[in-house]
Amino acid sequence: MARVTVMDYKQSIVEPSTWCPGCGDFPALAALQRACAGLGLSPDQVVVVGGIGCSSKAPSYFGAYGFHSVHGRAIPVATGIKLANRDLTVVVFGGDGDGYGIGLSHFLHTVRRNIDLVYMVMDNHIYGLTTGQASPTSRKGMKTKTSPYGTAEYPVRPLETALAAGASFVAQGFSGDVKQLTRLVEMAIKHRGFAYLNVLSPCVTFNREDTYDFWRENCVNLDDEPEYDPHDRTGAIRVVLQHEGLVRGLIYQEERPSFEAELPGLAKEPLARQFDLSFPEQDWARILKDFA
Ligand SMILES: Cc1ncc(C[n+]2csc(CCOP(=O)(O)OP(=O)(O)O)c2C)c(N)n1
Ligand code: SF4
Numbered sequence: 266m267a268r269v270t271v272m273d274y275k276q277s278i279v280e281p282s283t284w285c286p287g288c289g290d291f292p293a294l295a296a297l298q299r300a301c302a303g304l305g306l307s308p309d310q311v312v313v314v315g316g317i318g319c320s321s322k323a324p325s326y327f328g329a330y331g332f333h334s335v336h337g338r339a340i341p342v343a344t345g346i347k348l349a350n351r352d353l354t355v356v357v358f359g360g361d362g363d364g365y366g367i368g369l370s371h372f373l374h375t376v377r378r379n380i381d382l383v384y385m386v387m388d389n390h391i392y393g394l395t396t397g398q399a400s401p402t403s404r405k406g407m408k409t410k411t412s413p414y415g416t417a418e419y420p421v422r423p424l425e426t427a428l429a430a431g432a433s434f435v436a437q438g439f440s441g442d443v444k445q446l447t448r449l450v451e452m453a454i455k456h457r458g459f460a461y462l463n464v465l466s467p468c469v470t471f472n473r474e475d476t477y478d479f480w481r482e483n484c485v486n487l488d489d490e491p492e493y494d495p496h497d498r499t500g501a502i503r504v505v506l507q508h509e510g511l512v513r514g515l516i517y518q519e520e521r522p523s524f525e526a527e528l529p530g531l532a533k534e535p536l537a538r539q540f541d542l543s544f545p546e547q548d549w550a551r552i553l554k555d556f557a
Contacts (some may be wrong), residue, residue: 274298276328289440289466300450319359322389327543337367350537365401397471434460487514
């Protein structure tokens, strides 16, 4: 194949995008496109999986394989894809509602299993697609459609949660800094194991509190902290607690075998190549007819 460029990854299956102008998901998707092209990955070796939400529509806007699944279940779908063919780069791209609400248990179990996936969460602290209800990461007291007097609950704190659950890679990026975000995505793709990347990605339509300016002004950039050691889990938890989650950059990374590497059945060829998976033409036609 000819040299891969970012334009290969910009080929959208669905045009035009339904994302609002200024949505933080645009730069985050651009970072993923740049990272895949920058690493020279061929689009036929990349799969993007979404659940349901604005952010979860990413597979439709990305020039590679994609699977737009159901709300909160993107990680199990991605796990199946990865275990069937571990040669693929599998990226889950979704929202905080999708991943930290209905999908939270999948997140925790995948963290501890250390399956070799990239998980990018567009954390806008709101339900975007359903037009502005409180999400699991909405700040306590935040006024939303479902909390007109302010939310009564403390938010899920995903960075601490992932670190405490044993994550081997934890990073946080910001849609207002595509350069850093692209670098973090590249590191996440290269990491062997579950690479969790929370992205502070403003919803410009339904969240007027967590804006580009708010995050730009209030986030500590770990790239500017030369003393910070991203290989010390206790230090990572400390820095996240100290800044109440308002940090960005690589927070923690540890080398340890991925789930697939621990399974003897997957040690040789990917499963997809161990069996004949060819599918008769007439069966395709029958399945497509069922969905028509
Ligand atoms: C099982 C199920 N429950 C609820 C919904 C309704 N629903 C669709 S998207 C969504 C939340 C979207 O928020 P988030 O995942 O944060 O993504 P965003 O739209 O903000 O990118 C909800 C509750 C659904 N589609 N399926
Ligand atoms: S509603 Fe919010 S999250 Fe959805 S596309 Fe618009 S700005 Fe983005």
